[in-house]
Amino acid sequence: MSTIASAVSRMVTPVVGDTFDVERVRRDFPALLQSIDGKPLVYLDSAATTQKPDAVIEAVERFYREDNANIHRGVHRLSVRATDAYESARRKVARFVGASRPEEIVFVRGATEAINLVAQTFGRTHLGVGDEVLISHMEHHANIVPWQMLCEQTGAQLRVMPINDRGEIIIDEYERLLGPRTKLVSIAHVSNALGTINPVQGMIALAHARGIPVLVDGAQAVPHMKVDVRTLDADFYVFSGHKTFGPTGIGALYGRYELLDQLPPYQGGGDMITSVTFEKTTYAKAPQRFEAGTPHIAGAVGLGAAIDYLEAVGLQGITAYEHELLTYATEALSGLPEVHLVGTARDKAGVLSFTVDGAHPHDVGTILDQQGIAVRAGHHCAQPVMERFGVPATVRASLAFYNTREEIDVLVRGLRGVIEVFR
Amino acid sequence: MSETNDLYQEVILDHYKRPRNHGRLGDADCHAEGQNPLCGDHVTVYVKVKGGIVEEITFEGSGCAISTASASLMTETIKGKTLDEAKAFFRKFHAMVTGDEEVDGGDGLGKLTVFAGVCQYPARVKCATLVWHTLDAALDNRREPISTE
Numbered sequence: 001m002s003t004i005a006s007a008v009s010r011m012v013t014p015v016v017g018d019t020f021d022v023e024r025v026r027r028d029f030p031a032l033l034q035s036i037d038g039k040p041l042v043y044l045d046s047a048a049t050t051q052k053p054d055a056v057i058e059a060v061e062r063f064y065r066e067d068n069a070n071i072h073r074g075v076h077r078l079s080v081r082a083t084d085a086y087e088s089a090r091r092k093v094a095r096f097v098g099a100s101r102p103e104e105i106v107f108v109r110g111a112t113e114a115i116n117l118v119a120q121t122f123g124r125t126h127l128g129v130g131d132e133v134l135i136s137h138m139e140h141h142a143n144i145v146p147w148q149m150l151c152e153q154t155g156a157q158l159r160v161m162p163i164n165d166r167g168e169i170i171i172d173e174y175e176r177l178l179g180p181r182t183k184l185v186s187i188a189h190v191s192n193a194l195g196t197i198n199p200v201q202g203m204i205a206l207a208h209a210r211g212i213p214v215l216v217d218g219a220q221a222v223p224h225m226k227v228d229v230r231t232l233d234a235d236f237y238v239f240s241g242h243k244t245f246g247p248t249g250i251g252a253l254y255g256r257y258e259l260l261d262q263l264p265p266y267q268g269g270g271d272m273i274t275s276v277t278f279e280k281t282t283y284a285k286a287p288q289r290f291e292a293g294t295p296h297i298a299g300a301v302g303l304g305a306a307i308d309y310l311e312a313v314g315l316q317g318i319t320a321y322e323h324e325l326l327t328y329a330t331e332a333l334s335g336l337p338e339v340h341l342v343g344t345a346r347d348k349a350g351v352l353s354f355t356v357d358g359a360h361p362h363d364v365g366t367i368l369d370q371q372g373i374a375v376r377a378g379h380h381c382a383q384p385v386m387e388r389f390g391v392p393a394t395v396r397a398s399l400a401f402y403n404t405r406e407e408i409d410v411l412v413r414g415l416r417g418v419i420e421v422f423r
Numbered sequence: 424m425s426e427t428n429d430l431y432q433e434v435i436l437d438h439y440k441r442p443r444n445h446g447r448l449g450d451a452d453c454h455a456e457g458q459n460p461l462c463g464d465h466v467t468v469y470v471k472v473k474g475g476i477v478e479e480i481t482f483e484g485s486g487c488a489i490s491t492a493s494a495s496l497m498t499e500t501i502k503g504k505t506l507d508e509a510k511a512f513f514r515k516f517h518a519m520v521t522g523d524e525e526v527d528g529g530d531g532l533g534k535l536t537v538f539a540g541v542c543q544y545p546a547r548v549k550c551a552t553l554v555w556h557t558l559d560a561a562l563d564n565r566r567e568p569i570s571t572e
Contacts (some may be wrong), residue, residue, distance in 0.1 A: 358440075360487035362462050366430065366547060378462055392463035392485070421431055422440075422488075 020321035028053040039372030047398030059305035089304030098228035106287040110251035111219040112142040114238035119146040121263040129155035138191040141381040167194040167343040189221035193382040194343025195351030246306035250299030260286040267292040318401040350399030359422040361393040371414040429540040439488035444498035448481040457557030494554035
């Protein structure tokens with residue numbers, strides 16, 4: 001690479017050649033540069049929520065300082081700018097996940113609301129007594145409870161595809177469960193509790209061969225790998241902004257347009273209608289039909305900024321770097337005989353769920369916190385998968401591209417301390 | 424660990440590793456269950472009362488070091504006390520771990536003062552108090568399971 005090309009490359013992306021410049025990206029995240037009780041923060045809880053780069057924080061602030069107005073209704077300049085900013089964010093999300101048009105993106109509060117939306121619109125119109133929704137044993141509560149509620153409302157049944165001891169879906173069992181009454185498959189792209197990357201493309205093909213649509217919960221995938229909803233051929237794909245380096249309270253539902261536009265409204269209110277009289281209301285087309293009320297405009301703007309940021313850093317480099325870091329961390333934790341990984345899928349994202357002999361996960365979490373290390377301890381909103389592995393809870397260290405090998409070393413030292421305390 | 428730990432003191436670790444009065448009390452007069460749905464901890468407290476005095480008290484269940492040690496030390500403390508004294512201990516203990524200065528917390532708590540550090544860890548207060556709420560419910564003979572949420 002020539003000197004000029006390399007300089008340009010450094011300007012637009014920290015990926016120079018094969019080296020991912022983690023120290024450079026860390027400087028973009030102000031919250032990472034702090035100390036906890038005098039110790040540098042080691043943030044290993046990105047699967048719960050990611051930290052935010054300056055670009056996102058500034059975009060949200062700039063929106064409130066300069067462009068704040070309501071959207072889709074004002075003739076004045078601020079409203080025009082706010083509408084542009086909001087719709088531009090929708091275009092960014094659409095391009096980012098590979099949608100064929102921006103109208104396939106519905107802004108929601110997060111992945112949870114997106115799944116509830118599909119359950120209450122698609123589910124209520126396509127499922128009846130005896131029909132089935134098929135999910136996996138590793139789902140987050142957000143991909144379990146909305147379907148249980150739907151089943152109560154419709155008389156449909158929830159079926160669960162089993163997973164093996166590594167935490168992988170048993171594909172033969174999945175195929176066997178795809179039956180004539182299966183009306184929807186809903187699966188995580190990446191498991192938040194185990195880190196398993198599910199082979200969703202192949203699973204979608206198997207479902208589609210039987211005419212069954214598929215929702216993919218991409219909350220843990222979109223921040224870490226290039227997702228293309230059309231390559232996957234997903235019918236619905238959902239993710240959260242706050243796990244994607246954007247603000248809380250914003251997320252997106254992708255729906256294949258022909259499917260999305262035939263669904264009934266989710267909530268009623270302003271901005272989702274074409275006309276209202278007391279006799280009859282006609283609803284707007286998708287996606288407006290699903291966005292009643294004033295949305296989280298600043299959140300959408302912030303999510304757009306997060307996507308710009310991720311694209312500048314480069315998702316390919318991010319995926320490769322995180323994979324390398326996961327390998328390093330897995331080896332490091334495997335060197336501690338008292339530590340047992342839960343979730344050892346062959347295809348895994350940056351999640352390390354584990355137990356420590358003699359120590360309850362909450363105590364591990366507290367002692368690590370005393371060292372400035374932020375991990376999650378608990379059931380990770382995935383109680384059925386905890387039960388599958390016979391543990392009430394685990395400790396979870398989850399990675400993002402701003403984490404370093406040195407931080408993994410700090411985690412290992414912290415765990416040695418935990419083991420010492422509970423020996 | 425290189426530094427002294429204000430939370431995981433020796434007494435707490437000892438009671439976690441070797442909990443006292445652990446197990447079911449067959450002839451209990453009252454018992455109650457408590458759970459913390461956030462971490463999956465659950466505990467059952469059994470009490471045998473005679474002449475207004477806690478004659479026997481045991482607990483069953485599994486949890487973290489803080490909740491297990493709290494249960495173990497609670498049973499040691501409460502055994503032989505009157506019901507009013509038991510309630511008073513609960514009030515003082517609660518005040519100490521929540522850092523409530525309105526109530527004169529630490530005084531007269533004896534061994535239980537090892538939990539004084541908990542007030543620096545708001546996320547862990549429920550671990551320390553779960554078993555006390557459960558005892559309170561057992562003494563009131565409540566039927567509904569106690570939940571921290």
